[in-house]
Amino acid sequence: MSLDLNFSEQNRASTNRIRDLAARLSDEELRRPVGAHWTVGIVFAHLAFWDRRVMYALDRTEQDGKLFIPQIEIAVNDLSLPLWAAIPPRDAARIAVEAAETLDTQLEQFPRHLLEELYAYNRRWVVRALHRGEHLDEAEAALRGA
Numbered sequence: 001m002s003l004d005l006n007f008s009e010q011n012r013a014s015t016n017r018i019r020d021l022a023a024r025l026s027d028e029e030l031r032r033p034v035g036a037h038w039t040v041g042i043v044f045a046h047l048a049f050w051d052r053r054v055m056y057a058l059d060r061t062e063q064d065g066k067l068f069i070p071q072i073e074i075a076v077n078d079l080s081l082p083l084w085a086a087i088p089p090r091d092a093a094r095i096a097v098e099a100a101e102t103l104d105t106q107l108e109q110f111p112r113h114l115l116e117e118l119y120a121y122n123r124r125w126v127v128r129a130l131h132r133g134e135h136l137d138e139a140e141a142a143l144r145g146a
Helices: 007-024 040-064 076-086 089-109 112-121 128-143
Strands: none
Touching (some): 007 089, 007 128, 040 089, 040 112, 040 128
16 A cells, blocks of 8 residues: 555644644533543543654654554553543643644654555554544544534
């Protein structure tokens, strides 16, 4: 699968979506449940965590000059849940916006040949809009009471 060069536009759009949602929500809305265990604030903390994981993979890939894949198991979401829940929701939203903005810039400036390797391994590491969009959809549905 070849790299879709409009990943930057998709990522920037999802970052704007994070920023816009974070800016318009009250503290009460940030505490609104999303599913059985999450809140809207936890959605933001989750997004920041996974964007920062990709930043770490980018840093190590660029440093090593070859694809670096951090070994993190799926269970990390469950293990991190109490930590994410302890983050004040407004701070989780701020951290999510900051991580998304930083990662968007880093991906846009990343060496093309290494970006191609990352994309071939896991396109969601490059097109962050895919992961962000799933969780933002869930958060917005919860806010609508769906």
